[in-house]
Amino acid sequence: MDWAEKYRPMHLADILGNGSAVRQIVDWAKTWTPDSRPLLFTGKPGIGKTSAALALARDMDWEVLELNASDARTKAIIERVAGNSSTTTSLFGAGRKLIIIDEVDNLEGNADRGGARAIADILKEAKQPIVLIANDAYGVSDSIRRLCDPVPFRAIGVSTLQKRMKEICRFEEIACGEDALSAIAESSAGDMRTAVNMLFGSSTGKTSISAGDINTAQKDERATIFDLVGGVFAGAPDRELQKLSFECDEKPDSVMQWIEESIPLMHDPKRRIRAYGRISRADVYLGRTMRRQYFTLWRYATSMMTLGVASENAGAGFRTRIMPPSRWKRMSTAKKQKAVRRTLAASLAEGYSIPESQIQSQYLDLLSRFAEKDPAAFCERHNLDVDQMGIVLHDKAAAAAAVKTVQQAAKERDTKVKKMAASKRAEMRKLEEQLEALRMQEPPVPETPPAAEELPLEEPPEEKKLAPKQATLDFF
Numbered sequence: 450m451d452w453a454e455k456y457r458p459m460h461l462a463d464i465l466g467n468g469s470a471v472r473q474i475v476d477w478a479k480t481w482t483p484d485s486r487p488l489l490f491t492g493k494p495g496i497g498k499t500s501a502a503l504a505l506a507r508d509m510d511w512e513v514l515e516l517n518a519s520d521a522r523t524k525a526i527i528e529r530v531a532g533n534s535s536t537t538t539s540l541f542g543a544g545r546k547l548i549i550i551d552e553v554d555n556l557e558g559n560a561d562r563g564g565a566r567a568i569a570d571i572l573k574e575a576k577q578p579i580v581l582i583a584n585d586a587y588g589v590s591d592s593i594r595r596l597c598d599p600v601p602f603r604a605i606g607v608s609t610l611q612k613r614m615k616e617i618c619r620f621e622e623i624a625c626g627e628d629a630l631s632a633i634a635e636s637s638a639g640d641m642r643t644a645v646n647m648l649f650g651s652s653t654g655k656t657s658i659s660a661g662d663i664n665t666a667q668k669d670e671r672a673t674i675f676d677l678v679g680g681v682f683a684g685a686p687d688r689e690l691q692k693l694s695f696e697c698d699e700k701p702d703s704v705m706q707w708i709e710e711s712i713p714l715m716h717d718p719k720r721r722i723r724a725y726g727r728i729s730r731a732d733v734y735l736g737r738t739m740r741r742q743y744f745t746l747w748r749y750a751t752s753m754m755t756l757g758v759a760s761e762n763a764g765a766g767f768r769t770r771i772m773p774p775s776r777w778k779r780m781s782t783a784k785k786q787k788a789v790r791r792t793l794a795a796s797l798a799e800g801y802s803i804p805e806s807q808i809q810s811q812y813l814d815l816l817s818r819f820a821e822k823d824p825a826a827f828c829e830r831h832n833l834d835v836d837q838m839g840i841v842l843h844d845k846a847a848a849a850a851a852v853k854t855v856q857q858a859a860k861e862r863d864t865k866v867k868k869m870a871a872s873k874r875a876e877m878r879k880l881e882e883q884l885e886a887l888r889m890q891e892p893p894v895p896e897t898p899p900a901a902e903e904l905p906l907e908e909p910p911e912e913k914k915l916a917p918k919q920a921t922l923d924f925f
């Protein structure tokens with residue numbers, strides 16, 4: 450087993466660093482009720498988010514259901530897997546089940562809109578504790594984020610990393626010099642998983658290690674798109690750019706879009722024009738690569754867009770703020786809008802038994818007029834969210850107000866039902882108490898009937914003797 454798994458903390462008390470996150474988790478778990486909000490663990494990879502969630506379940510003796518939000522992309526799958534378990538009781542009895550949903554920052558885009566919405570719906574309905582995990586808090590859809598309490602995890606300090614490495618060396622009976630430990634801790638940048646993997650990789654087949662043995666291959670040394678584009682606009686030397694381009698994990702067409710985004714910011718118009726020329730050439734090569742499936746051309750395209758544009762910046766001392774291609778944002782907004790329209794049409798089609806295509810092409814205007822008369826009723830009837838109501842009403846503020854009214858009414862109904870249930874319970878308790886009091890007043894029933902010789906010999910009391918007479922009188 451690799452050491453990262455072997456040394457995964459078993460209990461919350463074993464999670465290193467992140468003391469305040471652990472305290473928040475413990476408090477939440479101890480006071481958890483079905484009305485508690487789910488937790489959203491955020492932070493960079495390898496710092497203990499998943500370990501903390503698993504340790505929490507172990508400490509609380511809760512079962513675990515682990516889901517990957519980006520695997521279970523469709524609404525249907527997420528609802529089937531998480532919907533049921535979040536509202537029903539445990540598989541093995543009445544115990545609680547911790548639902549861990551990982552990678553919730555991976556749910557944007559058209560196909561995943563349903564996924565994000567399904568998770569948001571599950572969070573509202575859930576009757577089981579839920580922990581969501583994400584690397585980037587801002588990558589989590591708003592609809593999910595506002596339903597959760599955030600638990601930020603921070604990178605682990607160098608001294609904590611060193612301490613942990615020392616402990617592992619002791620368990621594994623490996624002698625490890627301070628210089629080696631600090632080399633690992635420094636280069637793993639607060640990521641415990643990287644540190645443990647680096648130690649594992651460096652010590653294979655050895656009983657002692659020093660700084661010279663440290664194998665930083667375990668470290669993620671890939672260049673980011675920011676390094677590459679930064680190098681292009683700083684006019685970095687060819688060799689450095691080739692290395693960055695080799696290490697950067699982006700496809701050539703998206704690298705081209707990133708570079709293109711910053712060209713308008715170049716100061717010198719002549720250089721700017723030439724840079725566009727290089728990009729245009731690269732685009733031609735990329736097109737040919739795809740059409741002919743001749744991937745050698747890919748290399749020329751990459752050189753043209755990186756080395757070519759960099760040559761126009763050499764010596765210009767130009768530094769720019771690197772931004773993602775704005776066309777992505779526009780495309781994603783358009784896709785999102787399309788997805789909202791599609792889900793809206795589906796809800797209305799179901800409500801009015803009209804085909805979805807006709808709702809979109811013919812009936813939306815008419816239905817908008819219905820909705821304007823009583824937006825909250827329309828929203829409640831078709832179970833619409835703010836984005837969908839925005840399309841119906843052509844007014845975001847009115848849409849938000851309608852959804853708020855519906856939520857408020859649902860909350861009030863819920864409170865009323867809870868109050869009624871509480872008063873019914875109180876009534877039942879009172880009746881039970883009265884019944885108990887009556888039982889206490891009754892004479893104790895003998896366990897075995899008395900024997901004939903134990904029965905009293907005297908005559909029965911007066912009123913019993915009169916009873917038949919009374920009955921006769923009543924009869925006449």
Ligand SMILES: Nc1ncnc2c1ncn2[C@@H]1O[C@H](COP(=O)(O)OP(=O)(O)OP(=O)(O)O)[C@@H](O)[C@H]1O
Nearest residue numbers: 453456457464465494495496497498499500641642
């Ligand atoms: N705070 C920590 N204390 C002790 N060990 C840790 C801690 N964080 C990470 N580790 C080690 O790193 C491994 C991976 O940690 P974990 O899976 O919890 O990271 P993560 O934050 O969930 O990362 P990712 O976002 O990539 O899923 C663990 O098995 C454990 O060996």
